[in-house]
Amino acid sequence: MKKEIAKSSAYDFLVMGAGGTGLAAAMYAARLGLKTLVLGKSNGSELPVGGVITTTDSVENYPGFAKISGFELAKKIEEHAREYPLVTIKEEEAVKVEKKAGIFFVKTSKSKYKTKTILFATGTKWRKLDIPGSKEFENKGVHYCALCDGPLFRNKTIAVVGGSDSAVKDALLLSKYAKKIYILARGRIHPEPINLERAKHDKKIEMMEDVNIKEIRGKESVTSIIIDRTRKGKNEINVEGVFVAIGHIPMSELAKSLGVKTDEKGEIIINHETSETNVRGVLAAGDVTNKEFKQLITGVADGCTAAYYAHEFIMKDN
């Protein structure tokens, strides 16, 4: 290894995660005069700069944009952050964080950095389906990103697993391509009312509640699934694709290594007014936190709030 790796670059505010939350935080921090580094591949994210919103086809609930693609909106927030020379965005993965004498040392796959404050805006990763066939057929019929992989299923029959708003939005998006979409939920299907109405009026979509998916079958790729329905028993449905939308796992491991407290779901516990965690100088915002209502607009606002309180911390406590 070369010598320069031993030398840490110094920042005021280091943001783990380059999603909407992290990028908005960086913009705000720069306005407050903080030298800011955004690490875009923190904690094993598979997403590009822009984060999870880039996998959303159409965003209609970010006030100010009546309708915009997630990719385009993420780009606007990224460009907004890049307006400020104090912001640096690096697509590096943080692998270790330590606190020594009030300063944080962050090691990535490529370099080392030090910073006065850290914001965890690491978001979540997709929860995987833990049944036979799930791993075997990943990317061969088992998929997690409807926007990315939907076009592979033109005129095919597919299933979406999950009952959340995200699951139903995935089904609505997949309806542009597939000829038939089952939504399979273990319990109730409970999207936003507007999306429920849309799904009900979509003739390609069939919603099935109280269904467990037991197995994914196939040869080179998926051919069918075995489901188990309350009071109706098991049966096999022919599908060529399974989109899994059963939730997310918060990426809070690095935060935990600093002593940051998380709840039983692994979500970082924050002060909901200030975005501060229990560790001084460490903040968290967006999908990785224990906020119940999580949207792009709330993550973005909380990112800005975190930047403000990081600045307050640096001014008052250092």
Added chain:
Amino acid sequence: MKKEIAKSSAYDFLVMGAGGTGLAAAMYAARLGLKTLVLGKSNGSELPVGGVITTTDSVENYPGFAKISGFELAKKIEEHAREYPLVTIKEEEAVKVEKKAGIFFVKTSKSKYKTKTILFATGTKWRKLDIPGSKEFENKGVHYCALCDGPLFRNKTIAVVGGSDSAVKDALLLSKYAKKIYILARGRIHPEPINLERAKHDKKIEMMEDVNIKEIRGKESVTSIIIDRTRKGKNEINVEGVFVAIGHIPMSELAKSLGVKTDEKGEIIINHETSETNVRGVLAAGDVTNKEFKQLITGVADGCTAAYYAHEFIMKDN
């Protein structure tokens, strides 16, 4: 009075205040299927639909818009809300609110409404300067909205009273018109660092700290002010305009009449995660709340959050 006034129109969600916060909340509520009414002149507001942000020349800190006029941004948020037929916006002033058997009855200057939930997004009004001449010369040299009235002071010498970020932003804006601007602060001048730098580099702006303004003098309009400086004593400065930016008074009177708790500043005390107040079915968001960090982006996000929890309340508790 005609008969129809006695009949109340029924809503799920009634928003007091048509600023960015209230309009975003209405959009979100409509997406959740709530029949929503926005009252745009609640509690004596002098502002148009769009709220206080319409009086800001240039907004650079609403993520997604690197630079946009406050008026234009407010228009976009308003149009976003108007996309939803479930949203009605009325420029009426609420004069009375009562709760009977779990339903809220709101009386305006023109009509009566009933609603299951209420959001106070009433914002604030400008704090007036309580010195001789202040009232006498209001709109004759004493002004509160730099964006609205700045153009009246082309090539004139003026003063901005206040030391906050808003005061300095006002001075920077007024620098487009006036030939000389004093910023007079009782204590320190403490804007966002980026705005402090801009003010320092602006040759028209002179910043004076530890200054009390004692009197505004004039004939038909303002001609001078008397100031009192720590250790330097009183003197008179010739100015033709005084822009007052000494803070805001939260418009929480109607909320208080429902039993909503406020803090010592009169700000509505909210649950910072949910935007709920101590009164069931009553929420608050934006500048009227006891949130320390108040920006358009945080008000907008909290408005959406309030809509979500109003929906939760209606679903679970009614």
